[in-house]
Amino acid sequence: MEHDHCGVGEDRRWQAVVTNDVSADGDFFYGVRTTGIYCRPSCRSRTPRQKNVVFFTERAAAEAAGFRACKRCRPDRPLDMRRTDARVVRACRWIAARQEMPQLREIAAEVGLNSFYFQRLFKRETGLTPMQYANVQRQARLRVHLSAGEGVTESALAAGYGSGEHLHAQADAALGMTPSAYRDGAPGSVIRFALGECTLGCVLVAGSERGICAISLGDTPEELLAELERRFDRAQLVGDDTQFAAHVARVVGFVTDPRQGLGDLPLDIRGTVFQQRVWQALRRIPVGTTASYAQIAADIGLPRAVRAVAGACAANKLALAIPCHRVVRSDASLSGYRWGIERKRVLIDAESAVTPDID
Numbered sequence: 161m162e163h164d165h166c167g168v169g170e171d172r173r174w175q176a177v178v179t180n181d182v183s184a185d186g187d188f189f190y191g192v193r194t195t196g197i198y199c200r201p202s203c204r205s206r207t208p209r210q211k212n213v214v215f216f217t218e219r220a221a222a223e224a225a226g227f228r229a230c231k232r233c234r235p236d237r238p239l240d241m242r243r244t245d246a247r248v249v250r251a252c253r254w255i256a257a258r259q260e261m262p263q264l265r266e267i268a269a270e271v272g273l274n275s276f277y278f279q280r281l282f283k284r285e286t287g288l289t290p291m292q293y294a295n296v297q298r299q300a301r302l303r304v305h306l307s308a309g310e311g312v313t314e315s316a317l318a319a320g321y322g323s324g325e326h327l328h329a330q331a332d333a334a335l336g337m338t339p340s341a342y343r344d345g346a347p348g349s350v351i352r353f354a355l356g357e358c359t360l361g362c363v364l365v366a367g368s369e370r371g372i373c374a375i376s377l378g379d380t381p382e383e384l385l386a387e388l389e390r391r392f393d394r395a396q397l398v399g400d401d402t403q404f405a406a407h408v409a410r411v412v413g414f415v416t417d418p419r420q421g422l423g424d425l426p427l428d429i430r431g432t433v434f435q436q437r438v439w440q441a442l443r444r445i446p447v448g449t450t451a452s453y454a455q456i457a458a459d460i461g462l463p464r465a466v467r468a469v470a471g472a473c474a475a476n477k478l479a480l481a482i483p484c485h486r487v488v489r490s491d492a493s494l495s496g497y498r499w500g501i502e503r504k505r506v507l508i509d510a511e512s513a514v515t516p517d518i519d
């Protein structure tokens with residue numbers, strides 16, 4: 161029988177809670193005094209304050225102490241239901257390692273499940289169907305081939321798009337522009353933008369035909385425009401657009417009152433597959449709450465990728481719409497923000513006045 165000495169075991173348990181460590185599931189449970197709920201270490205609910213946490217080796221002990229089972233991580237259910245996570249992660253890795261588009265039944269067979277059950281499980285865990293996920297991977301391969309200077313047709317074929325007349329249409333849809341425009345740094349494409357002011361300073365919102373491709377915050381309009389020009393150096397920039405003035409108003413409204421949300425602003429999200437996964441996870445952080453880089457890493461099934469997650473947050477081009485301001489260090493202190501740490505502080509404060517949804 162193992163005993164904890166001098167709180168060392170307690171420290172290790174706390175680490176497991178902070179990092180949502182799946183491998184610690186079954187070793188212990190933790191209760192949160194302020195909510196009266198107990199969880200497994202891997203639970204993705206908001207990390208509690210350490211001082212409010214009580215550890216239990218047995219589930220029965222947690223319940224005897226008056227804690228109720230969390231509805232999210234279901235510590236009252238058998239542990240083998242948690243293996244679902246590992247199977248989905250394995251499937252993601254398998255899909256990502258392939259050069260061609262797999263069939264649903266192939267992926268399911270790879271992890272030993274039938275297609276129907278696997279699809280449901282995958283969707284529940286990732287928010288995407290396996291085929292949507294495979295398609296995101298294929299889009300990323302297409303970008304890699306085009307950026308390496310390969311021809312449009314050979315890039316599309318190499319990325320796993322089927323041959324035939326649909327090839328170019330599919331590639332266009334995947335990129336939001338024709339592949340040759342993408343490869344050439346999008347000359348001739350039109351980027352519309354508008355500028356506004358809010359309590360955080362100047363706001364710039366810009367969009368392609370696909371949707372919003374930049375939301376940035378700064379001290380002066382000149383600074384924001386210069387950045388936009390650098391990023392889309394061969395595109396035609398068109399200002400004073402009424403549609404974008406409306407989007408700016410929406411962003412300004414969000415800063416004033418985060419409860420308004422950003423509605424269904426269409427977003428043109430451009431990044432690597434990994435960045436897109438991180439950004440999707442960020443969009444799942446409810447208004448009024450924060451998450452740590454470690455939690456986001458665990459959320460996308462890559463608990464060791466904490467530094468890479470921080471990198472993806474820093475690469476975010478869509479302030480507020482992809483709420484990287486809700487990511488803080490594991491000790492809840494503020495880390496860097498692309499648009500200035502003071503703005504991050506103001507945003508978190510404004511949002512914390514909003515009651516979060518309780519899981």
Ligand SMILES: [Zn+2]
Binds near residue numbers: 198200203204230232
């Ligand atoms: Zn839980």
